[in-house]
Amino acid sequence: MSLRHAVLGLLSEGPASGYDLMKLFDVSLSNVWPATQSQLYAELGKLADAGLVDVVAEGPRGRKEYAITEAGLAELRHWISDVEPASVQRSDMLLRVFFLAQLDPEQARQYFRHQAELAAKRLEYMESIRGFVEEGGDNLSVNGRIALEYGLRLGRVQREWAEWAEGQIR
Amino acid sequence: MSLRHAVLGLLSEGPASGYDLMKLFDVSLSNVWPATQSQLYAELGKLADAGLVDVVAEGPRGRKEYAITEAGLAELRHWISDVEPASVQRSDMLLRVFFLAQLDPEQARQYFRHQAELAAKRLEYMESIRGFVEEGGDNLSVNGRIALEYGLRLGRVQREWAEWAEGQIR
DNA sequence: TTTCTCATGTAACAAGTTACATGATTCG
DNA sequence: CGAATCATGTAACTTGTTACATGAGAAA
Incomplete structure (x- = not known):
């Protein structure tokens, strides 16, 4: 709901x-x-x-x-x-990870490299709207900035994790 | 699909x-x-x-x-x-953040404190299944560990972000 | 023999997606 | 006058949730 x-x-x-x-x-x-x-x-x-x-x-x-x-x-x-927020959040990106053995190692590494790039792009996008949202003094903007900060931190771990994961594929 | x-x-x-x-x-x-x-x-x-x-x-x-x-x-x-993974992931936890102005400041801080606790609990849970998953040598377990590492990193930023956000409410 | 686990399915409903339909008003 | 924008809605379909129904076989 x-x-x-x-x-x-x-x-x-x-x-x-x-x-x-x-x-x-x-x-x-x-x-x-x-x-x-x-x-x-x-x-x-x-x-x-x-x-x-x-x-x-x-x-x-x-x-x-x-x-x-x-x-x-x-x-x-x-x-x-x-009301408690939903505890599990669906991620078809992580779902794919479970089945990476179906690809050969180079393709699997490629998958993580690609995810790292996507995370980097999302980060760039969020940095760009950050300046845009910076101005608003209304409630939505103030709290939107807190949500945006979440997005930025999330994007960074996503990028770092994907880079780390690439190295895990032997 | x-x-x-x-x-x-x-x-x-x-x-x-x-x-x-x-x-x-x-x-x-x-x-x-x-x-x-x-x-x-x-x-x-x-x-x-x-x-x-x-x-x-x-x-x-x-x-x-x-x-x-x-x-x-x-x-x-x-x-x-x-097939590209979905780029946006729904989060009713973040959705609530946008509307936190509807609560008084102490309640809003409480919201973030609660989210920090939930993240900490999820982290504990994941640490506990980590040992459990550690053993499996099958494909699902190997890649499952990579997914689990994502969960651990995510949990940590969630906890840190929630603690930071609590301090943002004046 | 009764209870637990195995095992599959249906039905009703809620939520989300995609595409289409329609028309009024404003602006150049 | 033509195009863009404003503005609301319907229909068909897919996905996900909740609850119920049913029964076979194993174990106590």
Whole structure:
């Protein structure tokens, strides 16, 4: 049920339309919780049915502006502090590692080299948006920087681990 | 389509029944790719329909033993070396971080403290299975140790990051 | 003989993906 | 006027979760 809370979280910063949320998602949450446009609109409908958000205004082109309700805020806070985050995170990158014996050693080393490169690229990307996010003083930016720091640290261990792993293949 | 390849990967080590695979999953892959029993049996059926595995023996209690086919091995190798792993990994733990402004500062610090503790517990758990996995000389164990090393390094940054983040909340 | 483990499956539902459909308004 | 952008939605499909159903064979 995390998409639901992602939407509630964005709306906790102020009212927005589905279209607004979509764009907001793309520049913020999509790195930790991707969502598609159709998923978003469907979720807004369900959220409204459940009374966690309200349609507070209707604009041109059928635009509907949503705002979080008291019940929605309560649900959001409850989710943040009382619900345990998922303990296992799926990784098809690590899944492949288990089966590397199906490749010959040089290909297996290549796999790790490639993962190291990808991690390096992600690091570069995160460094680049760091300057961009640096400015925002809003809640999302402040906490987004904490999340970004996680990404940076994660990227570094990924790169180092992949380099180490390459050396493990004899 | 990763479950499919997880099953192919396990079968690449030798024939097994759905029941065998289930137990194997629990002690190995479930940490990087959880799957339920019903998912497994369904996938085996689809895999057989697609000609990537064959039923090579039938035993007591309706037991069916599956073996990977040449086509299955080819598909597995192709997936490992030619298909890019997913670039974004969902994290509802990081998602919550974006919305921490909804809690008061002490609660937010508590959140990070709790995450640091969880990371420490996971580290302990991984240290404990490390000795256990240390022995196996089979392919799955050798590469499993490389995956485990990833888990250990990840756990350490998670703990350190959470401790750092706690200090960021003013 | 009763209980445990082995063993496979179905059904209902929730979540996520991909593609398509449609139309209003704004801007150059 | 034509193109870009704004704006919402539906449909088909795949993947994952939860719960239930059933029964054979082994061991106590």
